Amino acid sequence: MTRYQFHKSSYSTANGECVEVAINVPGTIRVRDSKDPDGPALAFTPSEWTHFQQALTTGTFAT
Known part of the structure; x- marks a missing residue:
């Protein structure tokens, strides 16, 4: 089983x-x-995460 190492923001x-x-x-x-x-x-x-972070930073989300 994969062990994810989570880190707090x-x-x-x-x-x-x-x-x-x-x-x-x-x-x-x-x-x-x-x-x-x-x-x-x-x-x-990784690509989805990058797009998600960019949307958070710019305040835009695709509809």
Whole structure:
């Protein structure tokens, strides 16, 4: 079984409300809620992750 190494966002609040991202497995990026580490994780390809980050940065999302 693949072991993802999740890291909290540098923007995490003091009470821990944030997302965690794992980039240690080639070809996939996983994102999960830090409050629910055993819950589901979103899966992105590197290209999808890059586009997602760009959309967050610019405030634009494709419809």
